[in-house]
Amino acid sequence: MAEQRFLQLENIEKRFPIPGKEDYIAVTDVDLEIKQNEIISIIGHSGCGKSTLLNMISGLDAQTEGYIFLLGKEVKGPGPDRAVVFQNHSLLPWLSVYQNIEMAVKKVMPELSKKELKERVEKFITMVNLDHAKDKLPDEISGGMKQRVGIARALAIKPKVLLMDEPFGALDSLTRANLQEHLMRIQQNVQNTVIIITHDVDEAVLLSDRVIMMTNGPEATIGEILEVNLPRPRNRVELQHDPEYIRCREAILSFLYEKFAKEDE
Amino acid sequence: MNYDLAKKIILPMFVFGALILVWSWTASKVESFPTPADTYIAAFGGTTSAGDEMKGVLSDPFYVENEDDKGIFWQIVASLERVFMGFGLAILVGVPLGLIIGMSKEAQYAFDPFIQVFKPVSPLAWLPLLLFIFQDINMTAVSTIFVTSIWPIIINTTLGVKNVSPDYMNVAKVLRFTPIEKVIKIILPVAVPFIFTGMRLSLGIAWLVIVAAEMLTGGIGIGFWIWDEYNNLNYYNIIIGIIMVGFIGFLLDLIMGKIADFFDYRKRGRA
Numbered sequence: 001m002a003e004q005r006f007l008q009l010e011n012i013e014k015r016f017p018i019p020g021k022e023d024y025i026a027v028t029d030v031d032l033e034i035k036q037n038e039i040i041s042i043i044g045h046s047g048c049g050k051s052t053l054l055n056m057i058s059g060l061d062a063q064t065e066g067y068i069f070l071l072g073k074e075v076k077g078p079g080p081d082r083a084v085v086f087q088n089h090s091l092l093p094w095l096s097v098y099q100n101i102e103m104a105v106k107k108v109m110p111e112l113s114k115k116e117l118k119e120r121v122e123k124f125i126t127m128v129n130l131d132h133a134k135d136k137l138p139d140e141i142s143g144g145m146k147q148r149v150g151i152a153r154a155l156a157i158k159p160k161v162l163l164m165d166e167p168f169g170a171l172d173s174l175t176r177a178n179l180q181e182h183l184m185r186i187q188q189n190v191q192n193t194v195i196i197i198t199h200d201v202d203e204a205v206l207l208s209d210r211v212i213m214m215t216n217g218p219e220a221t222i223g224e225i226l227e228v229n230l231p232r233p234r235n236r237v238e239l240q241h242d243p244e245y246i247r248c249r250e251a252i253l254s255f256l257y258e259k260f261a262k263e264d265e
Numbered sequence: 266m267n268y269d270l271a272k273k274i275i276l277p278m279f280v281f282g283a284l285i286l287v288w289s290w291t292a293s294k295v296e297s298f299p300t301p302a303d304t305y306i307a308a309f310g311g312t313t314s315a316g317d318e319m320k321g322v323l324s325d326p327f328y329v330e331n332e333d334d335k336g337i338f339w340q341i342v343a344s345l346e347r348v349f350m351g352f353g354l355a356i357l358v359g360v361p362l363g364l365i366i367g368m369s370k371e372a373q374y375a376f377d378p379f380i381q382v383f384k385p386v387s388p389l390a391w392l393p394l395l396l397f398i399f400q401d402i403n404m405t406a407v408s409t410i411f412v413t414s415i416w417p418i419i420i421n422t423t424l425g426v427k428n429v430s431p432d433y434m435n436v437a438k439v440l441r442f443t444p445i446e447k448v449i450k451i452i453l454p455v456a457v458p459f460i461f462t463g464m465r466l467s468l469g470i471a472w473l474v475i476v477a478a479e480m481l482t483g484g485i486g487i488g489f490w491i492w493d494e495y496n497n498l499n500y501y502n503i504i505i506g507i508i509m510v511g512f513i514g515f516l517l518d519l520i521m522g523k524i525a526d527f528f529d530y531r532k533r534g535r536a
Contacts, residue, residue: 058439060435060438078435079439079441080440082439083439084439086435088432090432092433092436092454104440108440
């Protein structure tokens with residue numbers, strides 16, 4: 001008996017109509033299968049349609065051609081089974097950290113009792129080490145902390161897939177490393193299927209089981225897929241001299257800067 | 266700190282002194298123009314320079330002689346009642362309309378031309394038409410204030426809705442909020458400060474317009490009272506009326522500002 005496929009992208013194409021001209025083909029011919037509890041990164045130069053691809057999986061944007069199936073069911077429109085961590089965290093600024101997460105959990109799990117709701121929200125606040133800040137407003141905490149709230153909010157609604165759109169892109173490198181550690185630690189405890197959009201080579205190798213490399217747009221598509229055969233938990237310092245890590249890193253660098261180098265515009 | 270406070274008290278005193286000087290000078294040039302001293306007596310009672318015994322408009326603001334002769338307090342109350350009636354109706358109609366126009370492009374296309382055309386029309390231009398429709402002074406004044414107040418409320422409510430970041434709407438989409446949930450949980454918290462800005466503007470203009478409207482409609486109200494005092498040659502009362510209108514307008518704005526701040530999540534709990 002064939003095992004049911006988890007997340008499947010079939011022949012995806014995204015065109016944007018331009019008045020008076022031919023459609024702009026942003027992404028074309030994308031076929032991809034993602035296994036349960038797999039962490040994949042999608043990497044590419046800016047304008048390669050990687051965010052467009054993520055938006056189609058989340059359902060916030062509709063593909064022009066092709067199909068996306070999650071557990072055999074076609075994805076149409078956004079839903080809480082595909083939680084999104086937005087680049088700019090998208091926390092509601094008038095709600096506290098606690099209330100931001102509570103609002104999401106309340107909506108997605110209306111069956112929870114008051115006590116269960118509180119426990120669930122607090123569990124995820126603890127998971128991202130924000131107990132001390134739970135009553136703060138988003139404007140009162142740092143960018144890294146906001147992003148952790150965004151991750152907690154996304155995970156708290158028990159999604160089948162966690163979609164992260166350049167989640168750490170707006171942060172400084174130390175904060176980014178710190179958040180990557182958080183994410184890896186959380187992943188050790190709660191198994192999730194995660195898709196991360198990134199343009200950071202080290203981030204891609206460190207976090208992923210597979211790295212999807214996109215060619216440049218227009219008509220961007222999957223160029224290469226790299227398997228990262230590194231055991232978990234991974235330690236960023238030790239990895240620096242690991243031959244597999246170096247191999248992966250070089251493979252991505254050569255893809256991005258030799259095969260599909262992009263001139264400054 | 267204290268030095269600053271002293272400046273805030275002393276500096277207006279100089280301007281006040283200058284105003285009194287200009288006023289006195291005007292009174293000396295224009296025949297039967299009341300002097301500051303006489304106006305003070307007209308307000309608080311005493312004997313004027315001409316030897317007239319005055320009761321003082323502000324010393325006895327609550328008197329009711331008959332339906333047509335009431336103290337200044339009742340004149341102001343009558344004006345405020347009309348303003349708040351018209352203003353309230355404008356909120357009831359303007360906020361939902363503004364929300365709809367802000368959320369739907371179709372609604373925006375449908376209503377925008379009319380808002381752009383009617384907004385610059387002085388509300389007083391509507392007054393004769395409204396008087397003809399209602400044949401009633403009170404209804405005319407209230408509906409004039411309604412026409413005055415509604416535009417800033419609609420426009421600012423729409424602006425508030427447009428200010429909702431698409432990111433917040435994406436969060437709402439992922440969580441599959443219903444349209445009502447979107448309005449209550451996402452749009453209103455963002456739009457409310459804008460709505461209150463619109464309300465504050467509206468109330469300010471409404472208070473400007475009511476004085477003129479009442480001069481035209483007559484009957485009761487601070488606007489009519491000022492006009493009536495002109496006809497009675499009580500020029501000092503015009504000045505008292507102007508100062509009262511100013512103070513009340515200032516108070517209304519202050520109160521609206523406080524209410525607006527209370528509903529603004531950006532200012533709440535931060536003062």
